[in-house]
Amino acid sequence: MKRFQKSYVIFSIMVFLKMALILYFGLLILQYPLIGIDVEHKNGKWVVGQVYDKGWASKNQIEKGDIIQAINGIDPGEHKTVARFNYVEKAKSITIVDQQANTNTYAISYKDVDIQYFMYLFLPLLLCLATFFLGLYFYCANKEESSAMILICFLFSLGLCYLSAPVSARADLVGRMTVTVTFPGSLVLLIHFLKSYFSKHHLEFVKDRMINILYIAYFLVLTSHFFFNGEPRAFTRMVELGFFILLVCLLLFLLARLYYKYKHSEGKTIIQILLTAFVIAFSPFIILYAIPHIFWGKGFVSAELASMFLLVIPLAFVYLQRAKKLFDIEFLLGRLQYYALLSFALTTFAIIILITVFDMKILSGSAFLFFFLFFIVAILFLYIKEYIDYRLRHHLFCQKNHVEANLHNFFQKAKHETKVNGFIASLLREIKEVLRVKEVHYINIQENKDLNRWIVKNQQEFSFSEEIEQVNWRNCHPGSLIEVQTGFCVVIGEHYHVKEIIFCGLKKYKTTLNIQEKIWLENIAYFSSVLLENFKLIEGLFEEIEHYHKTRQNENDSYPSWLSRLLFSLSEKERMNLSIDLHDTILQDQLQLLRDIEAIKTKMTDPYLKESMYHVKETILDNIHLIRETCNELRPPFLSELGLIQSIQNLIERVKLRSNFLLHADLDPTIQRMVPEDELTVYRVIQELLNNAMKHSKASEVSISLKKINRGFMLSYIDNGIGIRMSELNDSFKTMGIYGIKERVRSMGGKIKIESAQNQGLKVQILYRQGDNEIDQSVNCG
Template sequence: MKWFQKSHIIFSVMVFLMIGLISYFGLLIIQYPLIGIDVEQRNGNWVVEQVYDKGWAARNPIEKGDIVQLINGIDPDEHKTVARFHYLEKAKSITIIDQQAYTNTYAVSYTSEDIQLIIYLLLPILFCLSTFLLGLYFYYGKKEEKNSVMILIAFLFSLGLCYLSAPASARADLIGRITVTMTFPGSLILLIHFLKNYFQQYHLYFVKGSSIKRLYIAYFLLLIALSSNFLFGKIHSFMRMVELGFFIFLVCFLIFLLTRLNIRHKNSEGKVIIQILSTAFVIGFSPFVILYAVPHIFWGRALLSAEITSMFLLIIPLAFVYLQIAEKLFDIEFLLGRLQYYALLSFSFTIFSTIILALTFKIRFISSSAFLFSLFVFIGSILFLYIKEFIDYRMRHHLFSRKNHVESNLYTFFQKTKHETKVERFIEKLMIEVKEVLRVREVHYLKVEESKDLDTWTVQNKRTFSSTSFINEIEQVDWKNCHPGLLIEVRTGFCVVIGENHQMKEVIFCGLKKHKTTLNIQEKIWLKNIAYFSSILLENFQLIEGLFKEIEHYHKKKQVENDSYPSWLSRLLFSLSEKERMNLSIDLHDTILQDQFQLLRDIESIEIKITDPILKNELYLIKETVLDNIHLIRETCNELRPPFLNELGLIQSIQNLIKRVKLSSNFLLHAELDSTIQKIKPEYELTIYRVFQELLNNAMKHSKASVVKISLKNKDEGLILTYLDNGIGICMSELNDSFKTMGIYGIKERVRCMGGEIEIESAPNNGFKVQIIFKQGVN
């Protein structure tokens, strides 16, 4: 509470000070136009030393060397701005003796078309009010972390006052001079201080506290040097260079800190925040540093005024507002990538435009005017490209018809054909799509094959076409190095490769448009893209069709010759079966099992409220039934999907299986698992587990045995699985021969597809014995 009261008092003082200074500087700028005259005292007279281009004096016949006789009707020695700073400002009237000894009195005032009111009053007032309102927003909208917020508010107020006090300082106002001197470098130090606390909240190191202290010490030393200079005399140009140099150093230091932070945390979740702030600071400070500060230091003249370049600083507080209110951050990396692309496009246009301007108006190509023109054209071109991209996204669906909107057609086509599996049907749909979108007269599907002499190509399906005028052109093309997606232009149309196989190319030929016009660039790109993606689909379709034909061949061969499926096919089918088992297990666990748990909780909640013993007993029986169902569903899920097979390994999983069987079976189970078996190849683990599972299930359901023995032993680099029971046995000719069930035939198929050997011995009333050998399996 005490801290809140303290911060409230500080904030109130800052607000009143801000309002007072805004009012004072605003009235000062309205009352006194910027005159723009430097004077020097010579032989007892005040002589015009320099007339600035942007001041009132530049529009009047006042020249260097003229003598200032009176200011506001009094001697110039008594005018404060002249006596203190050697600037002729804050005057309503001026009496000048020109070099021809003529005396002229001028009334100083704004004109109706004076741009000073915009540059030195309207823009600074708007900027300052914006920072003031943002400060209010942060104070009342951010209740936590008051220490960081107060520093941010101080930065915003300081930035706004710096901008507004600059015109007052130019009018040689003492309060304006003091304000701009304090806020110009001070606002940047406050920003660095705030960023230290801001990133510290996210556990990101930005800068040491000792470095902040050193910056404040350097700042106060600079203030002492500057104040001793302008309080007692004219500010030397050297001290102004020192002030600008210190500001440039702070900007470079800030960019260095942000770059270091970005490199250290480029893979962290906060990288987007760092990139957004870095971009905002670069855009905000670069115009002032590049176009004003650096040229002013080295050449004594800025390329663009401080009032214009400082407007970009408003981007910085707006970036903080965006980070506070945005639920989702925009993709800054995408925008920066686009910036590189757009800058490359704009650069050539800018150079061309500057050359045309220089030749037309006879302006030196290397001059400040040409540079400013180039800068505005370059930035304007980039902004235009960004705006165009946004407008294309928002309005393209309305500006173009479906037939011309080829990007949308590309997406729609593959959506329509994603479930297609027949090659002929896909090619037919592709030809229809090409004809509708490109509006060409004819579309044909061709098979072009290389001749045996390896020099010519022949269209194999030429007999299917009624018109063969285009066939000769296609056969003259050397298709050897033509790959899917490549567009070939012939006299009567276009060819695009959609598939290739050994010495044969699959080609789509489309004629010219209805008015015999060629394809435009957008249509060519669309045709290349749809051909390339279609080639991938066609290749997959052909593989699937080949697989189906091969499976059908083996199925017919099996029916005729009573042969087995090849091992690769069995492995594929078992893999698909296991996937379906896993999906079914997940569905049972996530739906029915969870419903049973919810039903159990509902029964328990009702049971607490009931006092009738008969109803309690009935609820107890229902509860037990639900528990049995839960247990049964869990067991089913475990059978469908071996629990923790990958995590526990094969041996531990089999031991868990044996424990469950012992609890539910009515025979003695002797299991022997070789302890030397540590690591088994993954492809063998599931097969062995399923064989164990099926053998024990058969023992419980069909064997009627009293004793069952099962073992798994290590032999060389292989494994031996042995099963033996004293049950009723089975006639060998009656073994289940259906692949659809997990009977003995299923066990035989699993073992065979993994390259194992299986021997089965059984007879009626003489038990059942199985021995399985995997010659490989142990890593």
């Protein structure tokens, strides 16, 4: 509670201070335009030393060397900004004697410098208010977190820094003190916040010692202002800008290092968004103002203009706070490389035209500013164009052939094909209908290394084989589009030194394919190659099964082990789907019906109806229990979570509750995890043995033993039931359970031994060793 009160007091003070400064700075900017005159005291006179480009003085032909006679009707030396900083600012009128000895008195107003309203008031005020309300929002949402208070300090500091900069340029003491404190301090607070934020998520952004060093360096920069006044202020300005550049570089380096360290974690997208936002926000100020100011004493653009991109920072924080789904930053950055290359070429061409036509100097600030702004606008235009193309593609492009719709429709129809020839015939028809070409052919070509060329294998069906054979197809893969004299060839398959291609003749009037049609043809060829390969695998599978049936020695032969494994895998998948369907539909309906009966029962007063409703409720409870048991049998519960031994133990406990025989179980707890398919096989075998014992054996005592052996296990089952005739073991219709057990054991590569006789019980022994693949010799029915 005390901590909450303390943070509330601190936050209230910050809010009051920021609102007071916003009001003060806003009124001062509204009242006084930026004049932009630097004066020197020479021979008892105040002489204009420098006139700044963006101020009121540059718009009124005031030049270096003019004499300031009066400011607001009084001696210039008595004006506060002149006496304190040698700047002529915060004045309503000024009297000047020019170099031709003409005396002029000017009334200073925004009439000739309307752009200052936008540059020095609207944009800074917009950012300042945005950071202010964002700080209020973060305080209301996360008032108890220390990192939130650091973030709020950073946002308030950033907004005040931007708004106080034009006030500082007007030689206001409060403005200069504010910008001096907030300019480097905002970045130190940002690094401190990120350290606290990432630490909360167990990510090391920067060590505590580094934060302490940054604060010490920050206070050293502040103290430099107490030792340098007047002319040496240029040095302190260089120190401020240099320290700011170092902080930005450190911030970007730390974020980049954090990204590469945790690029495989879920938080990498947030790091990427922050890194991109900070690069966009700080790069223009550093490149266009800070670095040129350090080396040449003047930025390419004004600090206010270069700082416009700081608006990106509060927008990024708002997005991260509010967004439930993050946009794909990697996709945007990947596009940025391509768009930047196009924009750079276009911007370079544009700047060359300007230099040639308008005789603009290439190293001038206006040329550099134009290059930068044109470059940024071009990149944004390409992003916007891509979005508009996607939204309006049905209206912008010719839909005569509906190539995109046909691509989707074709694969919807192709999923019903099962044979290679049928699929290829459908593909040829689709290409001919969509592209409106005269002819389409399916061709096989084979490499002849002796002749060092490719030969068309089905020349009798195709009359353009010569120009096809002249192409070197070695490096052409599925989806590759090759243009020949009489049409187009696209690869749809390859196998060793054989290529499968589709030849398309020219369209009507012998016109070539347009870009959209080429893209469509490449896409349909590539995806068709995948389907074609699968169709061939399926056909090969059917042919192998058919060949196996034809070569069977007798009716008692079992399926190959790989086929058994496949069939069991498909069966388990269907069991799982059925279990999910039962659980999500019938079971939920029964539970809802049970709740409805409970609700109706509470409203009943008739004892007979209550008794009847009770019996209905019990019946529904029995049905729910039965459905759950069925779901458990269809899909072994928690087999992957609990492991094989615990799952079998749970199965045995359920069997004990339902059976009328004594069940002894000896399960070796040292058996470790096996392949999931093998674990499921063992579970199903034991489940089937116990089901047979309950349904058919009429046994009074059953024993199950599962022991670990070298590289495997041994499973033993013994009961004292009625047994079975050994002659019936291979009859899958009479002993479906035993037959299924044998096939399951064979599919996993195990050996099974079955001993039984009429009224002498049943004994089953299963041996499995990892790596033992002699499956076909593994069945030994005693």
